[in-house]
Amino acid sequence: MSTNARFDPNFTPYVVNAMGPNTPERARVILGSLITHIHDFAREVELTPAEWMMGVEFINSIGKISTPIRNECHRICDVIGLESLVDEIANKIVTEKGESPTSNVILGPFWSPNAPFRALGDSIIQDPKPNGKVTYMHGVLTDMETGAPIVGAVLDIWQASANGQYDFQDPTQSENNLRGKFRSNEKGEFYWYCYHPTPYSLPTDGPAGVLLNIMDRSPMRPAHIHLMVTHPDYATIYPSDDPHLDIDSVFAVKDDLVVDFNPKTDDPKATLDMNYPITMALKKHHPNPNSAPPVSSFERFNKAGSQQKL
Amino acid sequence: MSTNARFDPNFTPYVVNAMGPNTPERARVILGSLITHIHDFAREVELTPAEWMMGVEFINSIGKISTPIRNECHRICDVIGLESLVDEIANKIVTEKGESPTSNVILGPFWSPNAPFRALGDSIIQDPKPNGKVTYMHGVLTDMETGAPIVGAVLDIWQASANGQYDFQDPTQSENNLRGKFRSNEKGEFYWYCYHPTPYSLPTDGPAGVLLNIMDRSPMRPAHIHLMVTHPDYATIYPSDDPHLDIDSVFAVKDDLVVDFNPKTDDPKATLDMNYPITMALKKHHPNPNSAPPVSSFERFNKAGSQQKL
The missing domain is CATH 2.60.130.10 (Aromatic compound dioxygenase)
Incomplete structure (x- = not known):
């Protein structure tokens, strides 16, 4: 966990713990770690809304150009x-x-x-x-x-x-x-x-x-x-x-x-x-x-x- | 940095430092942090090739279904x-x-x-x-x-x-x-x-x-x-x-x-x-x-x- 005191320290655990009892154990481990790292990244660089939205559009563009022979x-x-x-x-x-x-x-x-x-x-x-x-x-x-x-x-x-x-x-x-x-x-x-x-x-x-x-x-x-x-x-x-x-x-x-x-x-x-x-x-x-x-x-x-x- | 000694400790810095002199400073900060967190995540959960490929196909699927009015x-x-x-x-x-x-x-x-x-x-x-x-x-x-x-x-x-x-x-x-x-x-x-x-x-x-x-x-x-x-x-x-x-x-x-x-x-x-x-x-x-x-x-x-x- 990043420790910037300006931000709610309970938010990331709240999101991770929202996973229900039927999540497969390996998925819980992988998604818990991934979500925590993504949140820590956002706090670490103090990601702005505009930068986040650039990332959103970038990820949308990845699938758009992919085909069965272009991954x-x-x-x-x-x-x-x-x-x-x-x-x-x-x-x-x-x-x-x-x-x-x-x-x-x-x-x-x-x-x-x-x-x-x-x-x-x-x-x-x-x-x-x-x-x-x-x-x-x-x-x-x-x-x-x-x-x-x-x-x-x-x-x-x-x-x-x-x-x-x-x-x-x-x-x-x-x-x-x-x-x-x-x-x-x-x-x-x-x-x-x-x-x-x-x-x-x-x-x-x-x-x-x-x-x-x-x-x-x-x-x-x-x-x-x-x-x-x-x-x-x-x-x-x-x-x-x-x-x-x-x-x-x-x-x-x-x-x-x-x-x-x-x-x-x-x-x-x-x-x-x-x-x-x-x-x-x-x-x-x-x-x-x-x-x-x-x-x-x-x-x-x-x-x-x-x-x-x- | 995750510290699992089984893995090369120089690999992530090598990737981050591959950014050239013309990278805008803010992009260097954001991408350096993002790459480091993604690598740490992969080492932390010991992500397998099959799990990684599931993630690849998941990300490709995000852009595929997006439209100008569905983000x-x-x-x-x-x-x-x-x-x-x-x-x-x-x-x-x-x-x-x-x-x-x-x-x-x-x-x-x-x-x-x-x-x-x-x-x-x-x-x-x-x-x-x-x-x-x-x-x-x-x-x-x-x-x-x-x-x-x-x-x-x-x-x-x-x-x-x-x-x-x-x-x-x-x-x-x-x-x-x-x-x-x-x-x-x-x-x-x-x-x-x-x-x-x-x-x-x-x-x-x-x-x-x-x-x-x-x-x-x-x-x-x-x-x-x-x-x-x-x-x-x-x-x-x-x-x-x-x-x-x-x-x-x-x-x-x-x-x-x-x-x-x-x-x-x-x-x-x-x-x-x-x-x-x-x-x-x-x-x-x-x-x-x-x-x-x-x-x-x-x-x-x-x-x-x-x-x-x-």
């Missing part, structure tokens, strides 16, 4: 770091010895459950772009503690094309362009062809753009490739590698995920080489071993019917 | 007590001697700038309803400190009809039914005919209804009549009287605004009498003497063009 509130949460924080709360693993697996980052709104399985060594590039730089991406997947290879894990990769757009944002791309699922082999190895990633801007024609502008921040995300790695015995991770450490508009850059792209001269199919070792932790180390990643915008898109292609 | 986020703020709190922060007057004028309550989304001036003693009932109970409402407007009458103040009254609906929610009511502006006379007196107010429910077909349901709370507002009282020398107040002290879905009931309706036998035009003394404080006592009430939904309606009548 503006998800984006706003990314801009204020909330998705990164929720991911840390749900998924951070540190053993007693201080060991951690490869870091998770946010799933983001562009994962799809529909990426096809491909064979190791295949390319995920279905629709080549003239300026795309083909990269041979490879690595070994190992156990965080023993270093033993992890066999038969599924590596689900997705990335934007050389124009900074994902398949379902861009009518020139076929479905599942730059998406694919691969299985690690008996040595824990994985390898495929993809593009050197391209930095892109968050859409700035909606409330997220308004917010970034007020905050004098860049809408750019550093170039990155998403992965989700799953295995029955191991805690799922969804890192995204990153070739540089620029400020990220969604606060998803982590030190251990920054990688080097090196020239490749021995392969006619690629000009760059990227080695990406990944470690996973057994499920017993995970604080919530059965937690699933949040539903993505793409699942909303599927539910809304497949006609709605941007 | 759902305003309503959500009322349900969590935020408008009442913002009003307290902006308008609470307590002198060194402990004197306070008649309490303010929230303006609510139904005030209109267009109410016509009427003569003292007139009725605001343009469209009579068979079950409406006509009330002679009267009182004296006085100075909080001296008790002297306040002459020439504008008393702007608005209320829902006997069916619980305001004029612009209800096609059977003419514009400005149950709205009117009156001036206090040379004795500070005011008097007019109106209805005994009718309790009504907030609209429950949108996110506010979802929230009230989760919180196991009633959507009903106690019966009330709104007033806004303005005078060049005095701080504007907008009390709303109230015949009983039921729990209010928007937390706007205040003790000094609870009034009695008494039988009236000496007037063929009314069956009830309601005496409503009002005191006002000179502007010098107001913490923000030039602050205006927030823009109402009705002003949004006017801006959006007058065709859009529900």
Whole structure:
């Protein structure tokens, strides 16, 4: 509770305690904390009626621009770091010895459950772009503690094309362009062809753009490739590698995920080489071993019917 | 800052400090506090990805149902007590001697700038309803400190009809039914005919209804009549009287605004009498003497063009 004596100290408890006996216990905890923090915020900054009404109109504008394939509130949460924080709360693993697996980052709104399985060594590039730089991406997947290879894990990769757009944002791309699922082999190895990633801007024609502008921040995300790695015995991770450490508009850059792209001269199919070792932790180390990643915008898109292609 | 040591203590400052040099100072204060409270909330309840995504979809749903004449986020703020709190922060007057004028309550989304001036003693009932109970409402407007009458103040009254609906929610009511502006006379007196107010429910077909349901709370507002009282020398107040002290879905009931309706036998035009003394404080006592009430939904309606009548 904020303690500005000018204001009635009983008001916030009165509002929180208005919840009836049939409120589920978890909802009571979440809403009680949320209401208290919102009230404390208003008292702390002495929010004026005009500022409050600006906030009201801002929140109304979030839903107005959202569609089954544009989740503006998800984006706003990314801009204020909330998705990164929720991911840390749900998924951070540190053993007693201080060991951690490869870091998770946010799933983001562009994962799809529909990426096809491909064979190791295949390319995920279905629709080549003239300026795309083909990269041979490879690595070994190992156990965080023993270093033993992890066999038969599924590596689900997705990335934007050389124009900074994902398949379902861009009518020139076929479905599942730059998406694919691969299985690690008996040595824990994985390898495929993809593009050197391209930095892109968050859409700035909606409330997220308004917010970034007020905050004098860049809408750019550093170039990155998403992965989700799953295995029955191991805690799922969804890192995204990153070739540089620029400020990220969604606060998803982590030190251990920054990688080097090196020239490749021995392969006619690629000009760059990227080695990406990944470690996973057994499920017993995970604080919530059965937690699933949040539903993505793409699942909303599927539910809304497949006609709605941007 | 919450202090759960499991989480990175540097993350929230990192997000807040990402604001650039061109952020207006007030925006930096407001957004810094808001982001910190949202992060603290998430850590405090250990918000899960699924719970966060429920919140994301809830916020998207607020804007989806809002229209120029339905401000759902305003309503959500009322349900969590935020408008009442913002009003307290902006308008609470307590002198060194402990004197306070008649309490303010929230303006609510139904005030209109267009109410016509009427003569003292007139009725605001343009469209009579068979079950409406006509009330002679009267009182004296006085100075909080001296008790002297306040002459020439504008008393702007608005209320829902006997069916619980305001004029612009209800096609059977003419514009400005149950709205009117009156001036206090040379004795500070005011008097007019109106209805005994009718309790009504907030609209429950949108996110506010979802929230009230989760919180196991009633959507009903106690019966009330709104007033806004303005005078060049005095701080504007907008009390709303109230015949009983039921729990209010928007937390706007205040003790000094609870009034009695008494039988009236000496007037063929009314069956009830309601005496409503009002005191006002000179502007010098107001913490923000030039602050205006927030823009109402009705002003949004006017801006959006007058065709859009529900």
